[in-house]
Amino acid sequence: MEKITAYLRNIYEKMSQQPPAEVKPVKVPLFGMMFAPYLPIIDNFGKFVRIILFYSIFNGIISLLLGQGYMCSYTGFTGHCSSDIYIYGFSWLFNAAVAIVFAIRWYAYCFEKQEISWKFLFCVGPKDLKFSAMIMIVFAINLIPVLSLYLLYVRVPNPDWRIEILYFAIVSIGFLVPFWAMRLYSIVAFFLSGENVPSIREVWERSKGSSFRIIMSFILIFLVSIFSLFIQYNNFRLAVGENAIYINTVSEITYQMIRLAIVAVLVNSCRAQKIFLFERVNENGK
16 A cells, blocks of 8 residues: 555656646647547457457356346346345445456557457556556546535525625536546556656646547547447346346346446547647647
């Protein structure tokens, strides 16, 4: 834990450094930013299928054995399901761990031409732990709107309307934090590639002219994800009363594939920001 804390402190110090004086805002292409996260999957579809199938089947088997299969979310399903809160918590953490490991392996396998092997797939090292800490920070940042909503919900109205408006204005800033953070996600790609992480100020300066494009890209990812999960839910809702073992297995694996595909697209989006904001700018000499 001390090593991870020291590492995060070192990263924070580097990211807080002043950006070079020549750094200017960069306008990423709208359609390029929106569709770039999907192109690596299309261009490397064979690799994508191999690695996502492995982790989906592995994760799905564990979830089924724990009684936390996808079909357990339906009322009336008669297969093996567990309502134990501790098993649920362990299953959630296990799913999160697999998603983090998959994100690192997908980046290395797809973009760094890492050869696939059992050691590559299973061996967890310091990079996995450090990336887990980074993801926890990202997750916490995206939960700030929940905190803002809670503070507004429990707020006892103040008779002074000026104080009430000021409180509402300050607390409501939390709802904007995830949108501001979207401009900084190229840092994730720098970490995954093992390159020196630029300062937050430099990333912020470069992405100033691209806020709308980056946000639109994540909105598209959100819509595609919701649509995919809705199709999954609607299809298997009709099969709740059928063969429990077969349906439970197929639904769990397809769900895990959708979940990890969303993770892959998010990783690709971070890499797309890195390319548009840094690499292509440097290639053009600007």
